Amino acid sequence: MPRFLIQTFGCQMNAHDSARMSEVLVRSGFEEATEVADADLIIFNTCSVREHAEQKLRSEAGKLAPEKKRRPDLVVAVAGCVAQQEGDALLRSMPLVDLVIGPDNASELPELYHQQTQGAPPVARTVFDVDAPRFLAATSALQLSSGAHAAPTSAYVTTMKGCDERCSFCVVPYTRGPERYRPSTEILDEIDALVRAGTKEVTLLGQTVDSYRDDALPAVTGDDPDESQFPALLRAIAAHVPGLARLRYTSPHPRHLVPSLIAAHGDLPLLARHVHMPVQSGSDRMLKRMIRRYTRAEYVARVRALVHAVPGLTLSTDVIVGFPGETEDDFKATLSLVSEVGFTSLFGFKYSPRPHTPALKLADDVTPETKAERLARLFEVIDGQQRRHLDSRVGQTARVLIENDSKAQRQAEGPTVSGRTEHNEIVHVARPVGKRIIGEIVTCTITAAFKHSLSGLMDASALGKLVDGDDVRSAPRKRSLRLSPVV
Numbered sequence: 001m002p003r004f005l006i007q008t009f010g011c012q013m014n015a016h017d018s019a020r021m022s023e024v025l026v027r028s029g030f031e032e033a034t035e036v037a038d039a040d041l042i043i044f045n046t047c048s049v050r051e052h053a054e055q056k057l058r059s060e061a062g063k064l065a066p067e068k069k070r071r072p073d074l075v076v077a078v079a080g081c082v083a084q085q086e087g088d089a090l091l092r093s094m095p096l097v098d099l100v101i102g103p104d105n106a107s108e109l110p111e112l113y114h115q116q117t118q119g120a121p122p123v124a125r126t127v128f129d130v131d132a133p134r135f136l137a138a139t140s141a142l143q144l145s146s147g148a149h150a151a152p153t154s155a156y157v158t159t160m161k162g163c164d165e166r167c168s169f170c171v172v173p174y175t176r177g178p179e180r181y182r183p184s185t186e187i188l189d190e191i192d193a194l195v196r197a198g199t200k201e202v203t204l205l206g207q208t209v210d211s212y213r214d215d216a217l218p219a220v221t222g223d224d225p226d227e228s229q230f231p232a233l234l235r236a237i238a239a240h241v242p243g244l245a246r247l248r249y250t251s252p253h254p255r256h257l258v259p260s261l262i263a264a265h266g267d268l269p270l271l272a273r274h275v276h277m278p279v280q281s282g283s284d285r286m287l288k289r290m291i292r293r294y295t296r297a298e299y300v301a302r303v304r305a306l307v308h309a310v311p312g313l314t315l316s317t318d319v320i321v322g323f324p325g326e327t328e329d330d331f332k333a334t335l336s337l338v339s340e341v342g343f344t345s346l347f348g349f350k351y352s353p354r355p356h357t358p359a360l361k362l363a364d365d366v367t368p369e370t371k372a373e374r375l376a377r378l379f380e381v382i383d384g385q386q387r388r389h390l391d392s393r394v395g396q397t398a399r400v401l402i403e404n405d406s407k408a409q410r411q412a413e414g415p416t417v418s419g420r421t422e423h424n425e426i427v428h429v430a431r432p433v434g435k436r437i438i439g440e441i442v443t444c445t446i447t448a449a450f451k452h453s454l455s456g457l458m459d460a461s462a463l464g465k466l467v468d469g470d471d472v473r474s475a476p477r478k479r480s481l482r483l484s485p486v487v
């Protein structure tokens with residue numbers, strides 16, 4: 001039985017793809033290895049959104065050279081965005097690589113592996129499935145596994161792939177192809193299966209998740225007829241999977257934050273009271289150069305309408321600093337936008353030129369020192385906002401979906417578990433002795449705020465509802481604060 005090992009770089013979208021790749025291999029009789037020395041197939045699932053991730057691939061793959069020399073029959077594959085971006089060129093620039101496989105070709109992995117073991121030459125398969133899009137479902141993993149607790153507490157579900165936007169800094173339209181939407185019936189079935197197996201929270205995944213379309217869904221009234229049917233999808237999930245406790249999505253584009261989506265947030269308690277809405281810059285001049293297709297005023301008006309519909313809703317965002325031509329005034333406009341909107345967290349990045357992007361035509365004229373200095377100033381502003389927000393939560397109650405055991409540093413006062421609130425805040429709670437708590441939503445009173453998280457005391461009534469026994473769930477998925485996959 002061949003054994004495989006997958007190393008994932010980049011965002012949750014890639015982590016999700018790695019999980020699907022792993023399922024494809026297990027269904028074909030492969031077994032997951034834990035060590036390089038035990039693996040017959042090593043897959044690097046790559047990201048090319050940032051230069052850093054691409055460099056990391058080359059350095060990690062380089063470390064494999066001695067192993068490949070010792071075991072020439074070891075098959076080394078590169079999957080994901082770098083694979084799609086580089087194709088055959090990767091086989092030439094990295095001679096230890098045997099297989100290059102694009103995001104839409106993951107289901108071909110077992111066959112391609114077997115061909116390699118029979119002496120086939122190195123090969124690149126990077127064909128978009130534009131005519132007949134395929135989406136690998138997580139439900140097959142549930143069918144493969146045994147036990148009632150196989151499903152993660154919080155799971156990702158793919159709704160679409162590709163992107164039709166052309167943000168000038170972004171390589172995703174090149175590496176992931178045009179937008180293709182998964183049929184809503186498949187999405188509903190997958191969420192239903194996950195919930196039946198124990199999942200409590202689902203995050204819908206898509207490069208521009210709110211541009212989702214499926215004509216099988218009811219038309220949305222009141223919007224532009226060309227507007228997406230994402231709000232209808234949210235309503236369908238709420239109606240068809242009543243056992244789902246919480247629904248999130250990532251990453252939306254502000255263009256589709258339209259009245260019908262805002263109304264869905266107002267109507268559906270299932271939707272988390274936190275939205276990650278990438279803005280990238282607070283300067284209209286930069287937004288235009290980035291080809292984001294909204295102005296600062298439009299962005300602000302839309303998120304304000306959302307917060308008006310759902311009082312207390314919190315927002316996070318993505319920001320790029322040092323985009324070509326960004327002046328100090330442009331950057332100050334970003335800082336003022338961050339304060340004006342009151343984001344509770346953000347992901348900030350220094351611009352780096354990516355291959356095949358329109359921004360390559362612009363001179364990368366902001367120095368590395370200035371980019372670093374602006375990023376530090378941006379983090380100073382958001383750290384202050386996040387700290388004030390977390391402090392304001394002390395004394396309030398919160399519903400926390402417990403996901404895992406806390407890290408050691410939070411365990412000084414005894415074993416602790418942690419989870420997330422509807423606002424995406426991390427809360428640490430003392431682990432009740434002899435009770436099953438992972439995967440439960442518990443009501444807590446927030447007792448303390450730390451730099452990036454909170455501490456809570458479980459209400460007596462919540463404690464009383466927990467079932468006796470030990471937690472038997474499999475390890476929760478690896479997850480960071482970041483919900484945005486691509487920008």
Ligand code: SF4
Pocket residue numbers: 163164165166167170171172173207208253486487
């Ligand atoms: S930043 Fe997002 S919306 Fe823009 S091109 Fe990239 S994936 Fe598409």
